[in-house]
Structures are given as C-alpha cells and as structure tokens.
Amino acid sequence: MSNALGFFYGVSGHKINFQKSSIIGVGVCQEEIGRLAYFIGCKAQNLPFKYLGIPIGGSAKRVSFWEPVFNKFKKHFSGWKAILFSIGGTLTLIKSVLGSLGNYFLSIYRMPKSVVKTLESLRCSVFWGGSLNIRKIHWINWNTALASKKVGGLGIGSLNVLNFSLLYKWRWRGINYRDSLWAQVILDIHGKECFYNMSAKSNGNWNNIVAANKHVHTMGIRSGSVQEQLHSMVGLLPRDLDNSDDRWRISMINHFVWRLLRNGIPTNVNLFGKGVDISTVRCNLCDSGIDDTSHLFRHCPFTCDPRSKINPWVHHNIPDEDPKDKLNWYKGLHLTNFQRQVLEAIMLMWWWHIWKERNNGFHNGHHTSVDDTFTSIVSLSFLWVSNRDWSILLIGMNGK
Ligand SMILES: [Zn+2]
Known part of the structure; x- marks a missing residue:
C-alpha cells in the first residue's frame, strides 16, 4: 500500500503525510487495522468519521446522523436572537440558517421525512414569533409561506425541495463535467450510462442520490428545465443580511398585506x-362594530377617515370594498403601469396604517390625526414606488 501511494506521489506530485493520515477497514477486524496502521506509520480509525464536516460511513437514514444540522438550527433559533428580529430579519434568518453546513449535508444525503418535518416545524415556529419551546399561533399554513411568490407564497422555499435540487445537481454535473475525476469514478463503478438513465450498480450513497433523482422526475421536473430549477434553487441559498430600517419596514408591510x-x-x-380567550369581539375604537377585517378596512369611522384625503389626492373614488376586491377594482381603470403601481402602493400603505391605528387605539388609546396619517401614507408609498425591487408582494397579490 505504501508503494502504491509512493507511485501516486511520483505521478501526481501529491505527497502523502502518513502522520496526518488514517487507515479505515471495511469488513476487516480492528486488530488487523491497528497492526497495518503501526506498520505504515499512520492512525487507525473507525467508521463513521468526519471529513470536511460531513460524516462518512454513517447511515443518513438515521435521525441521529442529522444531529449536527439540528444543533445548528437550535443554536440559531434559541433565545433572544429569533424573537428580537423584525419580520424581514426573521425571514432572512429562516432562509439562511442552514448555511454551508446544511448545504453540505443536503447536497450529499437525502433527508428522512421525519427530519424534514422537525426542521420545517422549527422554522415555522420561529416565523410566527415563537422559538424552540414557545409556540405561537400559526396564522397561515406553512406550505403557503414556503410557496413561490408567483403562486402567492413568500418564496421561503421548502427544505425538501432544496434537498432534491442539490442532489439533482449531481446528475447535471455528471453530464456536463463527465471528465472530472469524481465523475470518472462514478462512471467506472456504475456504468457508462449511469448519469443518463440514473442507475446504480450497488447500494450506497450513490444509490440514494439516484433514487432522489428519479423521484424528481416523477414529480414532473424534466431535464430541459433542470437549469431553471437550479436557478431557482440558487435563490434559496443564503443571502446577506441587510440592515436598512426602511427595508425592514417595507418587508414588514409586505408580510402584513400578505396575511391581510x-x-x-x-x-x-x-x-x-383560533380559540383564544378574549373578552369581546367588539371594535374598541368606535364601539359600534365588530373587530373583523371587513369592519376595520371598510366601515370603522376611526380607521377609514383618511379616505376623505386620499380620494381627491389620487383623483379616484377608491371603492368601499374588502381589501381583496379593492385590488381588483383598479384593474378595470385605464392607467399606465406606473399609475397602477402608485395606486397599489397607496392602498397597501393605507391598510398598513389602518392596522397600526387599530393597534394603537386598542393598546394605548392613542389616535393619530387624519392629517398625520395621510402624510405618512404619502411618504411611505413614495418610498415603496421609488424602490421597485422592494415591492415584492405585488407578485403574490392574487391572494391565491
Ligand atoms: Zn370600529
């Protein structure tokens, strides 16, 4: 074996440092391994061991195998960190928390269903303001939040899909970089067509990757769109945190309207x-209606006052309808795209202020003057429209 490694050094120029190396036996008793290690001058090791942070030789089907990923989650989501973040920060945290460690794991091993479930329920809990041990009300189905903005979600992306995409990437790499060393090894073991017909000649991790890839095909992702799939996958990978206050505010409004x-x-x-014990369902502001979406956003005199200022300002009579129907109303008007955007922005900002007004009134009896509210709506909608990339919500407006 030393001779073989000596030849390897001669051919490649990579010298093996025996003191830093270990020998591991498969199907060989540990005594024999110890004897060989002593002979060669390296260490004897057992399976499973860690290589670049990834466990090698363990079974990914066991929940205990995923312990490092759980720990990483717990570290990020415990204590004050998640609770103190604004909604924008929480979203970023949820998307990025896996970081490189998670991506390492997910690009090599298929997550068992129970692991997916545990991790997703953790993310969901943090998203709604809870933590590891505190559970808050979950207002919208988590799968809806995971869905892309195109179909009305928040584009968080499911870990399950991320896992499948990362595993699928091996096929893509195998076909595109057939000459690379790893691809040659796989081709030698599993046959010349193994990347095309996704086959494996033996059990082992490649077999698991093949199974996941086949599953992707039955889910309806075809080779032609692989590239596109991979692109959308890149969108799920961690991004940098941005600390701008305005950005937080905008994403907070986004999140609010999405729920509204x-x-x-x-x-x-x-x-x-939702079964919460509350003393009354009446509207605390006017005392003449009930505190539901329809009353707050259409009828309550306290929150709907700014209408008298907004209508003349936009030169339209914004109809007295529920938020969802209001959004459909302006589609029938003859407007340029820009005008449409402005109008939409104004309505969103108005709703946000209604909700703020309601909470201020409920919790500390404070009432903002119509003038102040109107000024704030104008400045925020300007901010919104002048930063079009922030208006992410508009894509998911259909309320699907
Ligand atoms: Zn009211």
Missing part, C-alpha cells in the same frame, strides 16, 4: 376563531 389578503391577521374575531 388571506384573512390571517389577529383581529379579535380571528383570535376568537
């Missing part, structure tokens, strides 16, 4: 529906 359009905001009526 799905009737997932904590009005008294909705809280009651």
Whole structure:
C-alpha cells in the first residue's frame, strides 16, 4: 500500500503525510487495522468519521446522523436572537440558517421525512414569533409561506425541495463535467450510462442520490428545465443580511398585506376563531362594530377617515370594498403601469396604517390625526414606488 501511494506521489506530485493520515477497514477486524496502521506509520480509525464536516460511513437514514444540522438550527433559533428580529430579519434568518453546513449535508444525503418535518416545524415556529419551546399561533399554513411568490407564497422555499435540487445537481454535473475525476469514478463503478438513465450498480450513497433523482422526475421536473430549477434553487441559498430600517419596514408591510389578503391577521374575531380567550369581539375604537377585517378596512369611522384625503389626492373614488376586491377594482381603470403601481402602493400603505391605528387605539388609546396619517401614507408609498425591487408582494397579490 505504501508503494502504491509512493507511485501516486511520483505521478501526481501529491505527497502523502502518513502522520496526518488514517487507515479505515471495511469488513476487516480492528486488530488487523491497528497492526497495518503501526506498520505504515499512520492512525487507525473507525467508521463513521468526519471529513470536511460531513460524516462518512454513517447511515443518513438515521435521525441521529442529522444531529449536527439540528444543533445548528437550535443554536440559531434559541433565545433572544429569533424573537428580537423584525419580520424581514426573521425571514432572512429562516432562509439562511442552514448555511454551508446544511448545504453540505443536503447536497450529499437525502433527508428522512421525519427530519424534514422537525426542521420545517422549527422554522415555522420561529416565523410566527415563537422559538424552540414557545409556540405561537400559526396564522397561515406553512406550505403557503414556503410557496413561490408567483403562486402567492413568500418564496421561503421548502427544505425538501432544496434537498432534491442539490442532489439533482449531481446528475447535471455528471453530464456536463463527465471528465472530472469524481465523475470518472462514478462512471467506472456504475456504468457508462449511469448519469443518463440514473442507475446504480450497488447500494450506497450513490444509490440514494439516484433514487432522489428519479423521484424528481416523477414529480414532473424534466431535464430541459433542470437549469431553471437550479436557478431557482440558487435563490434559496443564503443571502446577506441587510440592515436598512426602511427595508425592514417595507418587508414588514409586505408580510402584513400578505396575511391581510388571506384573512390571517389577529383581529379579535380571528383570535376568537383560533380559540383564544378574549373578552369581546367588539371594535374598541368606535364601539359600534365588530373587530373583523371587513369592519376595520371598510366601515370603522376611526380607521377609514383618511379616505376623505386620499380620494381627491389620487383623483379616484377608491371603492368601499374588502381589501381583496379593492385590488381588483383598479384593474378595470385605464392607467399606465406606473399609475397602477402608485395606486397599489397607496392602498397597501393605507391598510398598513389602518392596522397600526387599530393597534394603537386598542393598546394605548392613542389616535393619530387624519392629517398625520395621510402624510405618512404619502411618504411611505413614495418610498415603496421609488424602490421597485422592494415591492415584492405585488407578485403574490392574487391572494391565491
Ligand atoms: Zn370600529
């Protein structure tokens, strides 16, 4: 064996440092390994061991194998960190927490269903303001939040899909970089067509990757769109945190409207529906209606006052309808794209202010003057429109 490694040095120029190397036996008793290690001058090791942070030789089907990933999650989501973040920060945290370690694991091993479930429920809990041990109300189905913005989600992306995409990438790499050393090894073991017909000649991790790839095909992802799939996958990978206050505010409004359009905001009526013990469902502001979405956003005189200022400002009579129907209304108007955007922005900002006004009124009896509210709506909608890449919500407006 030393001779073989000596030849390897001669051919490649890579010298093996025996003191830093270990010998591991497969199907050989440990005594024999110890004897050989002594002979060669290296260490004797057992399976499983870690290489570049990844366990080698363990079974990815066991939950205990995923312990390092769980620990990483727990470290990020425990204590004050997650709780203190604004909604934008929480979203970024949820998307990025896996970091390189998770991506390493997920690009090599298929996550068992129970692991997916545990990790997703953790992310979901943090998203709704809870933590490892504190569970808060979950207002919208987690799968809806995971879905892409095109179909009305928040584009968080599921870990399951991320896992499949990363595993699928091996096929893509195998076909595109057939000459690379790793691909040659796989081709030698599993046959010349193994990247095309996705086959494995033996059990082992490649077999698991093949199984995951086949599953991707039955789910409907075809080779032609692999590139596109990979692109969308890149979108799921960690991004840098941005600390701008405005950005947080905008994503907070985004998140709020996303919930509003799905009737997932904590009005008294909705809280009651979720089984929360509350003293009254009446509107605390006017005392003449009930605290539900329809009343707050259409009828309550306290929150709907700015209408008298907004309508003349935009030269339109914004109809007295539920938020969702309001969004459909302007589609029938003859407007340029820009005008449409501005109008949309104004409506969103208005709703945000209604909700703020309601909470201020409920919790500390504070009432903002119509003038102040109107000024704030104007400046925020300007901010929104002048930063078009922030207006991410507009894509998912249909409320699907
Ligand atoms: Zn009211």
